[in-house]
Amino acid sequence: MRYCLPLLLxxxxxxxxxxTTMDQTVVHNHTPRLVPEGATLPxxxxxxxxxxxxxxxxQLVVRNYQLESPELAGDAxxxxxxxxxxxxxxxxxxxxxxxxxxHIDQSLLRKGTNQLTVTLNSHQHETWxxxxxxxxxxxxxxxxxxxxxxxxxxxxxxxTE
Numbered sequence: 001m002r003y004c005l006p007l008l009l010x011x012x013x014x015x016x017x018x019x020t021t022m023d024q025t026v027v028h029n030h031t032p033r034l035v036p037e038g039a040t041l042p043x044x045x046x047x048x049x050x051x052x053x054x055x056x057x058x059q060l061v062v063r064n065y066q067l068e069s070p071e072l073a074g075d076a077x078x079x080x081x082x083x084x085x086x087x088x089x090x091x092x093x094x095x096x097x098x099x100x101x102x103h104i105d106q107s108l109l110r111k112g113t114n115q116l117t118v119t120l121n122s123h124q125h126e127t128w129x130x131x132x133x134x135x136x137x138x139x140x141x142x143x144x145x146x147x148x149x150x151x152x153x154x155x156x157x158x159x160t161e
Contacts, residue, residue, distance in 0.1 A: 033126035033127065035081065035130050043065070045061040058087070064081070066080055067083070068084065085118050086127075116141070
């Protein structure tokens with residue numbers, strides 16, 4: 001059985017995210033990089049699919065952003081930002097993502113509520129920011145529940161075209 005959750009572009013209130021894990025506080029703090037004036041604002045939608053055998057499959061759908069590896073840097077159309085995504089699970093940066101799909105292994109998750117945050121980052125690992133606010137999306141979920149998603153939020157809805 002698959003569960004899908006749309007997550008929308010989220011502009012969060014602080015440049016560094018300090019999250020408490022089971023035994024420590026981890027701070028994920030990359031240098032902010034302002035979206036240049038005149039650039040098209042990136043849009044992000046994330047789907048979390050429960051994998052039938054283990055963990056979850058995470059899908060990123062991006063608009064106005066070229067998701068790619070650093071080896072391809074510089075080939076984005078004019079006014080389009082490019083870079084990759086960082087995936088943080090329970091406050092720890094776990095994965096760098098260059099494409100739209102990735103498997104999140106059950107071993108990266110804990111019992112009970114988990115937090116998964118996705119940020120969009122430049123090829124220099126700077127976090128893209130709009131009006132000095134990092135661009136990120138967050139979902140809270142319990143992998144053992146029939147309906148695993150417990151809470152998600154967005155401060156800026158995805159615009160449909």
